[in-house]
Amino acid sequence: MLLYAAGAIAPAPAPARAQAAPPAAPTYTVFATREGLVGHRTANGHRIRPRDRFVALPSSAVLSSDGGNEFQVRVTYRDRSVVLPVWDVGPWNTRDEYWQPQRRYGDLPAGLPMAQAAYQHGYHGGRDEFGRRIRTPNGIDIADGAFWDDLGMTQSDWVQVTFLWMGADTGAPPASAAPAGPAAPPAEPNAIVVDDGGAGYGGEAAVQWYDADCGVGGRHAWTYGTPDAAQSENRARWAARLPGLGFSEAFAYIPACGRPATQAARYRVQHDGTARDVTIDQGAAGDRWVSLGVYQVADPAVAIELSDVTGDDGRAVRFDAVKWLPREDVAAPEARATEAQRQPDGSVLVRWGGSDDVSGIAAFDVQVRALPDGGWSDWLGGATTLEAAFVPPGPGGYAFRARATDWLGHQQPWRDADDVRVEIGT
Structure with missing residues (x-):
């Protein structure tokens, strides 16, 4: 006797549906500069080391924690590629998510940094969000180790940047996939x-x-x-x-x-x-x-x-x-001490430099303090040179900082941090 179960016969199970691959992370060609600034702190508190490996992007919204990888990019230069965390904010701006279709500067296309548009097209009067005159079209800063060692770069140049928190990492884009350089912009209406x-x-x-x-x-x-x-x-x-x-x-x-x-x-x-x-x-x-x-x-x-x-x-x-x-000159100049070198005669050769948006730098002021916790003292006022010899009163550590005044009287405020430091032995 054959027995049949009541009810409909269950159909054979359907084959499992393949999951769609996540979209690829967007890649844009931007101008890259080397960050340097060894010894300074990044926006997430990281102390920059020699041959460090991280990038800076112009938005605090994608800043990783110190040592973290919450936000990463793949940077490709010619035949080299490396994945790096975002540990600093810059260059120039702090609220320019140029990798997003919906961004603060809504009249600019995704992939075009505001700094590049300002430098090449005169966008925003050629200035960043702080009113500073933009001198380079950079959309990313790269720390020394990644710049020199990983990517083999020797100077600022165009690179491909893939924003990995926005999609899948498909590896280094082929050189042939690199977008063409920016088209020539029209002149401004008041030019x-x-x-x-x-x-x-x-x-x-x-x-x-x-x-x-x-x-x-x-x-x-x-x-x-x-x-x-x-x-x-x-x-x-x-x-x-x-x-x-x-x-x-x-x-x-x-x-x-x-x-x-x-x-x-x-x-x-x-x-x-x-x-x-x-x-x-x-x-x-x-x-x-x-x-x-x-x-x-x-x-x-x-x-x-x-x-x-x-x-x-x-x-x-x-x-x-x-x-x-x-x-129109509306911004104060920017200057800093750049070097402090011990000399054979016991003095310290201190160098400084800076830039101004329009009228030019008229003079520099330089201050010094004893380390570790001495207060700032005026050393040079109204200097028109870019270096001078400091004679230390005794052994120990010394820090220097500089500021500038332009020809219209705009004066840079003093920074709280040291620009450069030097140690003088006994």
Whole structure:
């Protein structure tokens, strides 16, 4: 007798559904600089060691704990790649989550750091969130050990950064997957622009100009350079009349197409009966506006000149557009003591330096204190040099710090921390 169980026959179990792979973490190409600052503390309290390994990103929202890996990135440079924790905040900004589609600077696309947009496009007036003039387009700082040893970098350069808390780590992106460099931005609405071939431009050629199909307006003129002034054949002048007086910054646009460009194009900026020569590496500055400096202008008639006399031979010299932008000095300068070295005669050679956004540094003040807990004392006031010899009153440790004042009287506040330290033996 055959027996059948009551009820429906159970179907065979369905095969297990494969889980979808998590999305890959986003990767963007950004400009990287070396952090250095050995002996200083990062934003998470870590004391920076020689050959350290971590990065700084411009948002405190992704800061890992000291020694922690809560937030990590993969940094790829050429054929090398390394995963690093985020232990510091910077460069420049502290609230720029440029890796997020929804970010503080909502009019910028994901993957474009605000500092890069400010440096290359004049975004936010060319300043960071604190009002400082942005000098480099960096979106990440890399500690020494990772910069030198892991990635083999010798100078600031473009790298690929993968933000690992946002998705799966798929390993180092192939070199062919690296996004192209940023496109040339348009000039700002308040800029005075003189393009080659336009009003205000005058070019002279003993032989001929060559044309290339890139640059402002879709083209630019170029010629071959020579280090010998006696062989000079081509020169050009961009004349302009500024609508307002005061501080203005001059720029030259450097296109990037065709044969290799000169590493030493010699621009001459003329205003108020004076001239300043500025040398620009056109080969390294392609596809962006390059600053020729900030000038205090009392006569609205200004001009910029360029010839084919360069510091190298046979490379292209590119003659495209120049522009002038009004600048307002609103921020104090930044300065610090950078070095303290014991000398054979028992003195200490102290060096310092700094930068200012517009008007320039007029003078430095330097203070000293005895370690471990001595108070600060004035050592130098109104110094116009960048180094001096300190004669210690006795053996022990000494710390130094510096500040600066610009030509408009803006004075940097003293930092609480030491800039540099030195130990003097008996």
